[in-house]
Amino acid sequence: MNAEQILAWQAAKSGLVLPIVYLRGFAMTQSEIDDTTADPFNGFNVGSVLVRTGWTGDSARHIFESPVLRLTQPPFNYRVTFSDGIRGLNSETKKELESWSQLPSGVGGAAGSPSKAIIAIYRYYDIDSRLFGGESSACMETYGWGLGRLITDLLSVTGAKGVYLVAHSMGGLVARTFLQNDKVLDGSHTNRDKRKLQAVEDLNTKYPATRLTQVEWDRARASVQKFFTYGTPHNGITGQGGYGNSLVGAVGALMGFQIDNFDRTEIKKYLGDPLQANSLDGKFDVEKAFCLEGTGAADYPVAGGMSRRLVGQLSDGLVEVDNAVICGPRPGGAREDTFLAARAYVRRAHSGPYGMVNSEEGFGNLSRFLFGDFRVDGHLEVEAIDLPPEIEKARKDGKQVRASYSFESYLRVRGEKWAMTERLARDGAAAFRRYDELFGQDTKGLTLTKEDERKRILHRRIDLFAAFLDSYRRNDPKRQEVLAGGVTVVGTMGFALRTRISVPDYEVDGILWRKDHYEGSSLLDRDLVFLAYKDADGWQLAWGNNTGDSAHLEVVRPSTDEAKSLADHVAFRRQADGVIEFMLPLQEVGPPKVAVWLRLVARLSTPTL
Known part of the structure; x- marks a missing residue:
């Protein structure tokens, strides 16, 4: 400074x-x-x-x-x-x-x-x-x-x-x-x-x-x-x-x-x-x-x-x-x-x-x-993680299939040479879920209880980070950046997030399935950058892949129809009671298909006396 x-x-x-x-x-x-x-x-x-x-x-x-x-x-x-x-x-x-x-x-x-x-x-x-x-x-x-x-x-x-x-x-x-x-x-x-x-x-x-x-x-x-x-x-x-x-x-x-x-x-x-x-x-x-x-x-x-x-x-x-x-x-x-x-x-x-x-x-x-000024919480909301075709066929044939997933996150602030948080599988800090926790077992002829449904919703929410940002510690408060569509912004707060879903171990009828398994691979691996800035309508967010070029970063627009935004997998912003939520879709077409929402919740940090 x-x-x-x-x-x-x-x-x-x-x-x-x-x-x-x-x-x-x-x-x-x-x-x-x-x-x-x-x-x-x-x-x-x-x-x-x-x-x-x-x-x-x-x-x-x-x-x-x-x-x-x-x-x-x-x-x-x-x-x-x-x-x-x-x-x-x-x-x-x-x-x-x-x-x-x-x-x-x-x-x-x-x-x-x-x-x-x-x-x-x-x-x-x-x-x-x-x-x-x-x-x-x-x-x-x-x-x-x-x-x-x-x-x-x-x-x-x-x-x-x-x-x-x-x-x-x-x-x-x-x-x-x-x-x-x-x-x-x-x-x-x-x-x-x-x-x-x-x-x-x-x-x-x-x-x-x-x-x-x-x-x-x-x-x-x-x-x-x-x-x-x-x-x-x-x-x-x-x-x-x-x-x-x-x-x-x-x-x-x-x-x-x-x-x-x-x-x-x-x-x-x-x-x-x-x-x-x-x-x-x-x-x-x-x-x-x-x-x-x-x-x-x-x-x-x-x-x-x-x-x-x-x-x-x-x-x-x-x-x-x-x-x-x-x-x-x-x-x-x-x-x-x-x-x-x-x-x-x-x-x-x-x-x-x-x-x-x-x-x-x-x-x-x-x-x-x-x-700091702001608290930003990030988590994933899992919509779909498909099994590989051969594993899915085995499941439909009535075989017992087990799988587990590690959800990693790596958060950095622009200008700093250290990470705010590292939730990595190799360190035992990644969030962990089993396939049955995310999607349940085959429930033919059965109806989920309210408690089962509550647990499934909780399991599909993967906490990634809780970070506090200080708008007065931006490395260049006067810097101008041009975003996608020619939008010019000044004095952004920048942070980057790498989120990753690792390739799991699959088990079919108690036997590990090693076909097409490559240790260290991932089902989804995205390194994203976010620029937060303030305009006449309040705090806004631009986001995109972390390439070092702001010209491709898209501004997250307010949602006019949330249901339609979710159905079409379009990023959107909503605000209520001093809380701003950004819903950002992350997908891999597969196979196996992966579809998750990255949800960022931003609000003023807890004030003091």
Whole structure:
């Protein structure tokens, strides 16, 4: 971003700049806890240096300085402060931040940081560290209480009305304990050993000023505007075949390393007994949450590779892909009616040199989630995927046919050298469906029940991505482009999507069908580019194959007859209640024939206070 773009971003985003609280992940042994507390940033200052091959063919080092340090630079201009363990902010830090917040408007920005642009590192492990006297062996509820204490102090000294939570691994469970367990403030919950919460009572007795009132507690919880997690085991650590879940509980009981914090049964206890371990349970809006999921299991070095062998390939080396996402009802919805939070998949490990925290992919998703304008969700709606002629004949002859499909997606933003999300079959992140889930079994003489029909509709919807875009981070806001039909547009936001349906394995009467099978081939493979732009009628979209030439990109027109558009497989646009939907047909004539709709849903990102 040049100076002009930075000033424009800062003017437009001033209302979105709120304090950010960082919560680190798990430290197992006492020495690891001590090492963590010896680092002011608890590890969030650690970046990475990777080797990349450039367009010349030469290899060069690529340096990413870490998400915290990137946020201290323009256009964000955040400054860093540190919690005094679970005590919140100490008196000296409070005075410093209060004086900063009292500067006249604009002076803070000129000096480097606006008054609300504060990153607070929540040092919750200080209470357990031998470096600081080892005051207590705390628990998740204790850490959750301390987060409330820190947020209360931040709101007071900065004058902000809200905060953002950014957490790695177990830090996400600490944040959820604060957000979800109503009884953490007074320790009246009965699901965990109340003796462990004595640490809070002892602290309040020794330092009366740390005590929280109910009003302060409620205000702190209500102030959380957005919640971002890196590789948090929201649904526990289960391992291949589920062995991990029982193992972490046994190891925790045997060795006392608090590793049972990742056992699903224990998660439900310290979260206040939600409907399921990974449910926000209506205590926090699921649409204000984002989960970054890693798929680079092979790059996770902990325990000499033992962790990744236990957990398996479909993981970041510690947390399985399916366990790293949270769900919950939308505001006002039934407790059981849950939806998955926005999420992205990146080829990064849980931590380490190739970890997701110290990655461009992680920071790109984080910064756009916190400060972006738009949320765009993409999914496929399956209309038809025919079987090969010989397989179809076998099915009609009454033979049992089985098939499965992997739906891949690879989303990139124009101008960036990283992908926002990669849902690839080789990494175990692709969406998976069986033929019978999509189209059902042969139901001659039978009528589908309402539940069967509901499941079929759900299975035919394939989630591909949820992405946040920032119109003030376009690489060239003044660029003119000519589209098909001579339409000239200025300042587009560009993104590209590769979506792919892989060739499945077919099985006929229990025998794999290998005729005409070529491993790695696909039934449908499209690399598409999209240009979003604004005109007198609002936001529009042009789309087409990703060839690098905008002259062939077609503008998606509003639908005058939706039924006819669907029947004729014509792209169309519809808008209602602030949501814009673009329906785009993708087909392969075959055989086998493939017909799916790519549905993009665009809306304003969740506003903050």
